[in-house]
Amino acid sequence: MSSTAISTEVQQSLVATVTTETIPGHEIVEVLGIARGNTVRARNVGRDITQGLRNLAGGELKAYSTLLADARDQAIERMEADALEMGADAVVNVRMETSEVTQGASEVIAYGTAVKLA
Secondary structure (H helix, E strand, O other), X not given: OOHHHHHHHHHHHOOEEOOOOOOOXXXXXXXXXXXXXXXXXXXXXXXXXXXXXXXXXXOOOHHHHHHHHHHHHHHHXXXXXXXXXXXXXXXXXXXXXXXXXXXOXXXXXXXXXXXXXX
């Protein structure tokens, strides 16, 4: 399934994806377990050269910011898809972490508690 299809399905199926323990106006009736999604992204040589030059002058490294934002979005989409497979209505207590897998490649993981709502 493409990430666009997953995103559309998630938007239509989950009530919420939140960093809080509860969802105002909803009662959690069942905890289904941990939903998670991750992606590993690597920099490319061309981007490294241009961003290295920009680093000398200072300022935001926009290409890297975009790369990480896309990775976070994909990790969240995959977590939401995992929650849907578990039969969840929502994901609470969502957290994200980033770690370096190897030089030039980082993993972004999103995880939270998949729950059923009343």
